Amino acid sequence: MRRIGIDVGGTNTDAVLIDGGKVVQGVKVATTADVTSGVAAAIEALDLSAEHGSGLDALMIGTTHFINAVVQRRHLTKVAVIRVALPATSSLPPFTDWPAGLAELANGGVFQIEGGHDYDGRRFAPLDTAGARRIAREIRNLGLKYVVVNALFSPLDPSDEEAVAAILREEIPDVSVTCAHLLGGIGLLERENAAILNASLIALARETITAFEHAKSKVGLNAPLFVTQNDGTVAEASRAATYPVFSFASGATNSMRGAAYLSGLKDAVVVDVGGTTADFGYLRNGFPREANAVVHIGGVRTLFRMPDLVSIGLGGGSHIDLEAATIGPLSVGYRLSTEALVFGGNSVTATDIGVAAGLIELGDRKRVAHIAADDVKRILRRCKQMLEENVDRMKTSASDITLIAVGGGAFLVPEELQGVGRVVRVQHGGCANAVGAAIAQVSGEVDQVFQGLTRDEAVASARKLAESRAVEAGADSESLALVEAEDTPIAYLPGNAMRVRVKVVGNIRSTRMGQTAKEKVTCQSVS
Amino acid sequence: MRQLSPEDIEALSVGAWILGTGGGGSPYHALLNLRRFYDAGVRVDLIDPDELDDDDAIAVVSIMGAPLVFQERLVDSTLIARAVSAMEEHLGRKFRAVMAVEIGGGNGMQSLLAAVHLKIPVVDADAMGRAYPEAQMTSFAVGNLAPYPLTSVDPRGNEAIVGKTSSWKWMERVSRKLCTEFGSIVATCKAPRTGAEVKKWAIPHTTSKAINLGRAVAEANRQHADPIAAILKAESGKFLFSGKVVEVERRTTEGFLRGRTFMEGLGDDHGSRIRIDFQNEWIVVWRDGQALVSTPDLICVLDSESGEAIGTETIRYGQRTTVIALPAAPVFLSPRGLDHVGPRAFGYDIDFKSVFCS
Numbered sequence: 001m002r003r004i005g006i007d008v009g010g011t012n013t014d015a016v017l018i019d020g021g022k023v024v025q026g027v028k029v030a031t032t033a034d035v036t037s038g039v040a041a042a043i044e045a046l047d048l049s050a051e052h053g054s055g056l057d058a059l060m061i062g063t064t065h066f067i068n069a070v071v072q073r074r075h076l077t078k079v080a081v082i083r084v085a086l087p088a089t090s091s092l093p094p095f096t097d098w099p100a101g102l103a104e105l106a107n108g109g110v111f112q113i114e115g116g117h118d119y120d121g122r123r124f125a126p127l128d129t130a131g132a133r134r135i136a137r138e139i140r141n142l143g144l145k146y147v148v149v150n151a152l153f154s155p156l157d158p159s160d161e162e163a164v165a166a167i168l169r170e171e172i173p174d175v176s177v178t179c180a181h182l183l184g185g186i187g188l189l190e191r192e193n194a195a196i197l198n199a200s201l202i203a204l205a206r207e208t209i210t211a212f213e214h215a216k217s218k219v220g221l222n223a224p225l226f227v228t229q230n231d232g233t234v235a236e237a238s239r240a241a242t243y244p245v246f247s248f249a250s251g252a253t254n255s256m257r258g259a260a261y262l263s264g265l266k267d268a269v270v271v272d273v274g275g276t277t278a279d280f281g282y283l284r285n286g287f288p289r290e291a292n293a294v295v296h297i298g299g300v301r302t303l304f305r306m307p308d309l310v311s312i313g314l315g316g317g318s319h320i321d322l323e324a325a326t327i328g329p330l331s332v333g334y335r336l337s338t339e340a341l342v343f344g345g346n347s348v349t350a351t352d353i354g355v356a357a358g359l360i361e362l363g364d365r366k367r368v369a370h371i372a373a374d375d376v377k378r379i380l381r382r383c384k385q386m387l388e389e390n391v392d393r394m395k396t397s398a399s400d401i402t403l404i405a406v407g408g409g410a411f412l413v414p415e416e417l418q419g420v421g422r423v424v425r426v427q428h429g430g431c432a433n434a435v436g437a438a439i440a441q442v443s444g445e446v447d448q449v450f451q452g453l454t455r456d457e458a459v460a461s462a463r464k465l466a467e468s469r470a471v472e473a474g475a476d477s478e479s480l481a482l483v484e485a486e487d488t489p490i491a492y493l494p495g496n497a498m499r500v501r502v503k504v505v506g507n508i509r510s511t512r513m514g515q516t517a518k519e520k521v522t523c524q525s526v527s
Numbered sequence: 528m529r530q531l532s533p534e535d536i537e538a539l540s541v542g543a544w545i546l547g548t549g550g551g552g553s554p555y556h557a558l559l560n561l562r563r564f565y566d567a568g569v570r571v572d573l574i575d576p577d578e579l580d581d582d583d584a585i586a587v588v589s590i591m592g593a594p595l596v597f598q599e600r601l602v603d604s605t606l607i608a609r610a611v612s613a614m615e616e617h618l619g620r621k622f623r624a625v626m627a628v629e630i631g632g633g634n635g636m637q638s639l640l641a642a643v644h645l646k647i648p649v650v651d652a653d654a655m656g657r658a659y660p661e662a663q664m665t666s667f668a669v670g671n672l673a674p675y676p677l678t679s680v681d682p683r684g685n686e687a688i689v690g691k692t693s694s695w696k697w698m699e700r701v702s703r704k705l706c707t708e709f710g711s712i713v714a715t716c717k718a719p720r721t722g723a724e725v726k727k728w729a730i731p732h733t734t735s736k737a738i739n740l741g742r743a744v745a746e747a748n749r750q751h752a753d754p755i756a757a758i759l760k761a762e763s764g765k766f767l768f769s770g771k772v773v774e775v776e777r778r779t780t781e782g783f784l785r786g787r788t789f790m791e792g793l794g795d796d797h798g799s800r801i802r803i804d805f806q807n808e809w810i811v812v813w814r815d816g817q818a819l820v821s822t823p824d825l826i827c828v829l830d831s832e833s834g835e836a837i838g839t840e841t842i843r844y845g846q847r848t849t850v851i852a853l854p855a856a857p858v859f860l861s862p863r864g865l866d867h868v869g870p871r872a873f874g875y876d877i878d879f880k881s882v883f884c885s
């Protein structure tokens with residue numbers, strides 16, 4: 001199994017080549033404003049000569065490009081929103097409580113019609129199909145191509161969203177419809193917001209993924225392209241272009257998945273200490289735990305599947321105030337190599353403290369000799385406190401956990417921490433994010449209402465459907481495993497109705513014969 | 528009578544959430560609705576109970592239902608006004624003003640939305656001084672006032688009038704059934720009150736209290752001062768405990784969110800551990816097997832850093848929390864009051880002892 005994994009971060013674009021479960025090459029290039037030329041440069045920096053580059057199975061890319069577009073308010077497309085919930089919810093129309101500037105960029109028109117369901121699965125109001133058709137024509141006349149449909153309680157019964165989407169496709173030939181039930185759970189506004197962000201990013205996502213494909217063919221690769229997702233799996237490029245919000249948090253997720261893979265651990269807390277922040281996450285069964293709470297993105301309240309992360313201002317570039325014994329939250333960021341004391345600069349950074357304490361060898365140690373040993377101790381104590389407090393925030397019970405420390409600033413994590421049984425460091429943990437991208441699996445998901453079946457039958461049919469979706473998405477059918485299954489009975493609907501949610505994951509199908517079974521990966525040559 | 532400013536309504540949403548004592552539903556959507564009117568220049572007047580004539584008719588309103596449904600089937604601002612109009616049609620007379628049945632949580636703001644549409648003032652009072660889960664847990668029930676009639680409306684034009692019930696508990700049962708049938712979210716106008724009844728039995732100045740709390744928090748945050756100290760000072764509250772959540776157990780039974788949470792002390796409370804039981808709202812705080820504080824004293828769990836209230840639905844492991852008590856309305860401290868809202872009304876066989884008496 002040969003794959004290239006690429007993680008496009010804010011500062012660096014990391015790439016690894018994995019062969020037979022081993023990281024055989026790793027490179028780091030600067031991230032570029034257009035993202036894709038950095039990706040092309042990273043691929044070109046890898047040695048893909050016949051010996052290494054032949055027979056690649058997949059190219060997997062994780063990017064923060066889409067979430068950055070929201071945060072920086074660039075490249076967004078205007079979206080029409082149809083909410084199917086009248087006669088309820090009308091006084092809080094779509095785009096309520098959005099930052100004004102962002103709403104202006106994304107709001108192409110809002111429409112509300114009757115329809116939707118109640119919490120118990122009963123119909124709330126008859127679907128206004130005539131109204132839907134009238135609105136579809138209006139949207140066509142407005143020249144809008146991206147439409148969101150959000151129906152009352154659609155996570156329990158998506159049929160109204162699907163019916164309106166079908167009408168839109170009939171009336172607007174090249175329309176792109178985002179159905180809100182595919183993006184979030186109960187919480188009408190938050191789910192709608194996620195769907196609007198998604199629809200508004202599809203044009204950018206398509207453009208970006210096309211550019212990735214170009215970059216790929218420019219360097220002569222013909223392996224299929226996958227994009228990493230918030231949940232630690234990958235989606236085929238075409239699907240990723242339809243659901244860009246599912247790639248929002250892939251950077252942090254990739255680090256966690258890489259940490260799990262490199263350490264061989266499946267249940268642990270991961271801390272990724274970078275230059276500016278330390279990100280904490282919780283690995284359960286090898287995957288990041290999902291946040292079950294409102295997440296603000298670019299000032300917009302959303303509620304969809306994102307990893308449960310805590311980010312604090314603690315990194316190798318964090319500013320140190322020796323007098324107050326505080327760390328961060330400000331950081332010198334990418335200017336570390338010129339501004340830190342050890343590199344000849346004038347800012348006291350966490351890296352300087354690390355060098356003074358002998359935790360790491362970097363730059364000119366003499367330049368930090370003047371820092372009093374007591375001050376170094378106080379800063380390290382504060383650092384330890386910050387780590388302990390946030391590891392504790394991630395835990396779900398009081399018992400000790402294992403902590404995997406990765407990232408360039410991992411030297412700031414001491415061996416002993418309150419509430420931590422042991423600290424695990426993986427060799428060359430700096431490549432964890434790209435490894436996480438390279439080893440990502442494909443998933444297949446089903447979330448729908450079944451009727452007239454026993455619980456076991458319903459879960460079995462959902463699983464079968466999820467498995468076929470995973471195979472369709474590029475999974476090897478032999479490797480499929482169930483990672484999630486839950487069922488909720490729905491009262492008032494006839495025929496023993498229940499909502500079943502199933503997710504399976506599997507390895508990407510190899511295009512070559514004789515693929516290697518999963519092996520423990522070791523980083524061997526990461527620059 | 529005074530006009531509420533835009534800052535007042537923002538402060539009210541913060542204060543009402545604190546007075547929700549863990550329940551009452553988030554005021555977020557009600558605030559969004561109210562902001563839309565305020566942005567359009569509409570203002571709400573707040574009237575002191577003392578300004579009411581004895582024979583004025585006062586509407587008492589609330590949104591009833593399940594918090595999960597609140598998140599999805601968002602309540603239009605017109606619905607609460609419709610519940611009041613339906614009552615006016617039933618009674619054949621107009622209301623002088625509207626008041627909240629509970630100041631705690633989202634219902635602390637719904638009376639303002641009714642006021643906007645009906646163009647009448649909001650009474651600076653409520654019947655709980657906090658949030659409680661059931662209809663008989665009000666000062667009006669303690670005062671043995673009539674529990675009926677009640678109107679219950681949904682947005683599809685389904686409207687019910689409960690003409691008569693033999694007790695407040697029966698009103699709770701019947702109105703709860705209607706609510707479930709209408710989709711577990713309805714606007715209700717409770718038994719109307721006269722100006723005289725409001726002056727005698729309502730808990731006065733609770734809207735102002737919520738606004739003061741919210742302003743204290745905003746002011747403290749502006750000055751980078753401790754918001755919790757500001758809350759304690761604003762309402763003569765009592766600090767109980769500072770720590771972190773180490774366990775949460777939650778279950779939904781009989782339409783209520785029941786459970787308990789454990790916290791371990793930090794700082795001065797290091798080494799100590801408390802348990803808080805809840806039924807929608809925080810009910811009893813235990814330390815070493817002893818009740819430290821219980822209903823009707825207000826138990827508020829706050830984020831130790833921001834001072835923001837934390838609800839029983841959203842509290843989770845690892846949160847840094849500060850537990851404080853605020854004084855209960857005097858009407859609940861009588862033996863009759865305690866029958867309605869004391870620990871025994873929630874199934875705890877303990878005597879109520881206020882933390883503000885010792």
